[in-house]
Amino acid sequence: MAGEESVRNKQVVLKNHVDAGLPKESDMEIKESSIRLKVPEGTKDAILVKNLYLSCDPYMRNRLKKLQGSYVASFQIGSPINGYGVAKVVDSTHSGYKKGDLIWGITGWEEYTLITAPDTLFKIQHTDVPLTYYTGLLGMAGMTAYAGFYEICSPKKGEYVYVSAASGAVGQLVGQFAKLLGCYVVGSAGSKEKVDLLKNKFGFDAAFNYKEEPDLDAALKRCFPEGIDIYFENVGGKMLDAVLANMRVHGRIAACGMISQYNKEQLDAVHNLIYIIPKRIRMQGFLVTDFYHLYPKYLETIIPHIKEGKITYVEDKAEGLESAPAALIGLFTGRNVGKQLVVVSHD
Amino acid sequence: MAGEESVRNKQVVLKNHVDAGLPKESDMEIKESSIRLKVPEGTKDAILVKNLYLSCDPYMRNRLKKLQGSYVASFQIGSPINGYGVAKVVDSTHSGYKKGDLIWGITGWEEYTLITAPDTLFKIQHTDVPLTYYTGLLGMAGMTAYAGFYEICSPKKGEYVYVSAASGAVGQLVGQFAKLLGCYVVGSAGSKEKVDLLKNKFGFDAAFNYKEEPDLDAALKRCFPEGIDIYFENVGGKMLDAVLANMRVHGRIAACGMISQYNKEQLDAVHNLIYIIPKRIRMQGFLVTDFYHLYPKYLETIIPHIKEGKITYVEDKAEGLESAPAALIGLFTGRNVGKQLVVVSHD
Numbered sequence: 001m002a003g004e005e006s007v008r009n010k011q012v013v014l015k016n017h018v019d020a021g022l023p024k025e026s027d028m029e030i031k032e033s034s035i036r037l038k039v040p041e042g043t044k045d046a047i048l049v050k051n052l053y054l055s056c057d058p059y060m061r062n063r064l065k066k067l068q069g070s071y072v073a074s075f076q077i078g079s080p081i082n083g084y085g086v087a088k089v090v091d092s093t094h095s096g097y098k099k100g101d102l103i104w105g106i107t108g109w110e111e112y113t114l115i116t117a118p119d120t121l122f123k124i125q126h127t128d129v130p131l132t133y134y135t136g137l138l139g140m141a142g143m144t145a146y147a148g149f150y151e152i153c154s155p156k157k158g159e160y161v162y163v164s165a166a167s168g169a170v171g172q173l174v175g176q177f178a179k180l181l182g183c184y185v186v187g188s189a190g191s192k193e194k195v196d197l198l199k200n201k202f203g204f205d206a207a208f209n210y211k212e213e214p215d216l217d218a219a220l221k222r223c224f225p226e227g228i229d230i231y232f233e234n235v236g237g238k239m240l241d242a243v244l245a246n247m248r249v250h251g252r253i254a255a256c257g258m259i260s261q262y263n264k265e266q267l268d269a270v271h272n273l274i275y276i277i278p279k280r281i282r283m284q285g286f287l288v289t290d291f292y293h294l295y296p297k298y299l300e301t302i303i304p305h306i307k308e309g310k311i312t313y314v315e316d317k318a319e320g321l322e323s324a325p326a327a328l329i330g331l332f333t334g335r336n337v338g339k340q341l342v343v344v345s346h347d
Numbered sequence: 348m349a350g351e352e353s354v355r356n357k358q359v360v361l362k363n364h365v366d367a368g369l370p371k372e373s374d375m376e377i378k379e380s381s382i383r384l385k386v387p388e389g390t391k392d393a394i395l396v397k398n399l400y401l402s403c404d405p406y407m408r409n410r411l412k413k414l415q416g417s418y419v420a421s422f423q424i425g426s427p428i429n430g431y432g433v434a435k436v437v438d439s440t441h442s443g444y445k446k447g448d449l450i451w452g453i454t455g456w457e458e459y460t461l462i463t464a465p466d467t468l469f470k471i472q473h474t475d476v477p478l479t480y481y482t483g484l485l486g487m488a489g490m491t492a493y494a495g496f497y498e499i500c501s502p503k504k505g506e507y508v509y510v511s512a513a514s515g516a517v518g519q520l521v522g523q524f525a526k527l528l529g530c531y532v533v534g535s536a537g538s539k540e541k542v543d544l545l546k547n548k549f550g551f552d553a554a555f556n557y558k559e560e561p562d563l564d565a566a567l568k569r570c571f572p573e574g575i576d577i578y579f580e581n582v583g584g585k586m587l588d589a590v591l592a593n594m595r596v597h598g599r600i601a602a603c604g605m606i607s608q609y610n611k612e613q614l615d616a617v618h619n620l621i622y623i624i625p626k627r628i629r630m631q632g633f634l635v636t637d638f639y640h641l642y643p644k645y646l647e648t649i650i651p652h653i654k655e656g657k658i659t660y661v662e663d664k665a666e667g668l669e670s671a672p673a674a675l676i677g678l679f680t681g682r683n684v685g686k687q688l689v690v691v692s693h694d
Contacts, residue, residue: 071625269616276632278418283630285623
């Protein structure tokens, strides 16, 4: 009987789109439905997974909006939202997956998800590192830091590197990669605790709390008297404006995100773009999805670094699916310390 | 006797710096001094030249300001201003130059100039093309268009190319280069006459008068329903903002100049920079001086194109040194049609 095999499936469901302003927990709701733990009969090449860890990522803010023609699709009202996560295969009609396999990739914000196009998923091979790392360090955020820094920034030993949102999922890695290469690295973040992490845990050469700097231009001039060769851009707006005035000749800006702008109705003005001409600055936006072919190479590099303790990673774990809406919203107030993830189940 | 060899040397002398606003003719003055037509005794490796044609270039606006730490030096109050020009060697103590040689490069805005470091000059070898071309098409502007388009824009056949200030010294060439490569090319300019030139003389696929477009975004959407692959940026400000919203994925912006900004005290706000992330736009500033090593290659390409009529060039010639201040200022009101130069002497 079907009833025997059905289990509860708690879900984070979108109640309404949020085009501007800070999203609220009440824009989402926790609903319970039920699900059979089998791929439905006749559904080929699909897998049914049990979600273990969900990743909270800034790009998801856009999907909360009612979008048209964006590179990402809007979340649908009345359906569970989705995003990167780590999950375990419960049932499979796909020849590449079998029960018990671990994967990371796009899954639902719910306890169990039927994934009908599993070819975009990554099968987890290395399980001798914390599984949660596949929501960040060994997942999308890690690849973002890796591709953004090495492929977009063209970094060289000894260069001056500035990272904003530097204690976040991506920033903490960019700073560590830059230090491993022999760069001088400064990061900014939004609290004393985060600034301490940057200096004492991630080995940044210097760090500052942007909220305590009345003049960002002055802060950058103090940290970079010679100017900035590489800016890894995670925040946009006023910070970008101040950075442009402090770049060195032939500087590079990798535009990874602009989290300060995502809740705004009217985007902040940038006035200093003209500097890109005399300083010959290259500013380049990128999306990690263009670089996933490098993932095997990334793993080859990063796994030994993790095992040798050369790369560390700070995670902020919210327990239980009920805590997921608040965890996601917390990204935009800077509540998280390190990579924000949600633990749905430990196994 | 010295008196016998001295001649009049009319000069365009800077009276005061102009940090913001449109420069006026009265910010410069025409002065007469005298000069001996010999390199002064004891001055090694110098040449004395008779200036034939002077180039009016937008970058000179910055040199009218009192600058600190810029990539260009301020003009000096009480001295003749200087810039690119075509000149004939009258006397030389440099082994590379002899009387009668023609050169282009940085010279004074005066009838005769002593050049004490002639190694930065280019000796003119091809004289079977109009000599005035070395103030533009075969000089700095031509190299700017060539390096900016081919080296910075990474253009491909069939791409959608937009050029602002498209009838200017650089823009008219970028458009023609793009057409030769097989791109779809649209230009904007500030008068009906210029728009006609773009369409009928330079072969642009379409063109519009930006002054008659109440909504630049709408104008770009009309001209580029599929979006813009390459933007050759000459103007900055509001135009750049509108372009950012109309770029295609993996688009490229070569930032050559931002003439709309040069007279402003407060630079225009750009709000749409966030588009560079989802659209993976590369925006790169450049200076032609980084590319002069390509000049021989450029000549090899362009001279046959000129002779075969595949490249045309429109010049706006102001007659006489007295007309030079107005000609320079005219760049910033769009008075010039095509490459603005000043004829000091025809031989």
